[in-house]
Amino acid sequence: MKLLKRLIATLVLLPAIAYANEAGFALDRAPDRTKDVSALQNGAKLFVNYCLNCHSASSMRYNRLRDIGLSDDQIKNNLLFTGEKVGDLMKITMLPADAKAWFGATPPDLSVIARAKASDAGSGGDWIYTYLRSYYKDDTRPTGWNNMVFPNVGMPHVLWELQGVRTAKYVDEKDPHDESKTIHKFDRFEQARPGKMSAIEYDNAVADLVGYLEWMAEPAQNTRKRLGVWVLLFLGVFLVLAWRLNASYWKQVK
Numbered sequence: 001m002k003l004l005k006r007l008i009a010t011l012v013l014l015p016a017i018a019y020a021n022e023a024g025f026a027l028d029r030a031p032d033r034t035k036d037v038s039a040l041q042n043g044a045k046l047f048v049n050y051c052l053n054c055h056s057a058s059s060m061r062y063n064r065l066r067d068i069g070l071s072d073d074q075i076k077n078n079l080l081f082t083g084e085k086v087g088d089l090m091k092i093t094m095l096p097a098d099a100k101a102w103f104g105a106t107p108p109d110l111s112v113i114a115r116a117k118a119s120d121a122g123s124g125g126d127w128i129y130t131y132l133r134s135y136y137k138d139d140t141r142p143t144g145w146n147n148m149v150f151p152n153v154g155m156p157h158v159l160w161e162l163q164g165v166r167t168a169k170y171v172d173e174k175d176p177h178d179e180s181k182t183i184h185k186f187d188r189f190e191q192a193r194p195g196k197m198s199a200i201e202y203d204n205a206v207a208d209l210v211g212y213l214e215w216m217a218e219p220a221q222n223t224r225k226r227l228g229v230w231v232l233l234f235l236g237v238f239l240v241l242a243w244r245l246n247a248s249y250w251k252q253v254k
Contacts, residue, residue, distance in 0.1 A: 025148045025186075030129035033211025035222055040068040043212025046205060048079045050158045051110060054099065057090035059111035060216050067219055104142075104154040114210070114217040124217070129210045132159060133203065136168040136189060148186065163202045164195030 033039035044065055047057075062075050063086045070079075072086045080086070082093070096106045108116075117124035131149040135157035138146035143156040148168070157163070166189045175181035197205060215221070 024151075025130070025134065027123070027126040027130045027149070028133070030123070030125040030210050031207045032125075033207055034215045036211065037069045039208040039211050040215055041070060042205070043208040043210070043215075044068065044070070044079065046209045047110075047212055047216075048081075051209075052090060052092060053158075054092065054094060054103075054107045054155075055110045056092050057111045057216060058109050060090045062086050062088060062090060064219060068215070107155070110213065110216075112217045114214040125210050125214050128213060129206060132206045132209070133163075134189075135160070135163070136166045137192065138168075159202075159206070160195070162195050162197045162205060164191055165193035166190060167192050 033043065062079065062084065063072065065075050065079070066072070075086050090111075099106045114124035114128060117127040127149065131147060134148040135145055136148070137144065140146075141152065143154070145153070145157040145160070146168075147153040147157075169187045169190050170184050171187045173183045173185050175183050195202065218224075
């Protein structure tokens, strides 16, 4: 019985263990902002101002932002800067060849990045939320930045003015498997230069941005979930009716 309990406990913990190992760096849980209209609007503003310079979102049109409460005039006056039209796709003018030469790789399209990262690390929102909060100054890198979630990342820290400049501090520990070896282990981030936002304000801003990226990956997701609940309720009622009808039918046959 004890062996069976241990086996069940191990099987229950396996997804969490795999999740942690696959991520490499412990991921923080991202707040769910996909139903918060004001958070989505702020996330859209951050996305257009800080992400859309290098990353396209070619599956999303600006006018789809009406779904988060923005009018065409608000979109045009606050989110369009280079002559785009409200009905245009969220594309950039930077050529892929130039992007590869500058960053070492073409920046990925962010239309469904939240869903894409979900297949890599269990939760795309958690991955992006931790990633954008794990940059630190590293003068050995071409861009001057590095990231704990994505080591040796080619993308610079585009939100550094908001977060400020941080450095990574490490501690040396004995290898638990071999005491003759020492492990260089990450300990904490240390603020070297303050940003425009406090740590709490920055985390909230990143949460809004992540919420927008999750919403953009599937704008109809909340509607789908609501409909799914009603469909399941209908199927449950139908199942009861079918079960009683079947019992009544076979009762007459007997």
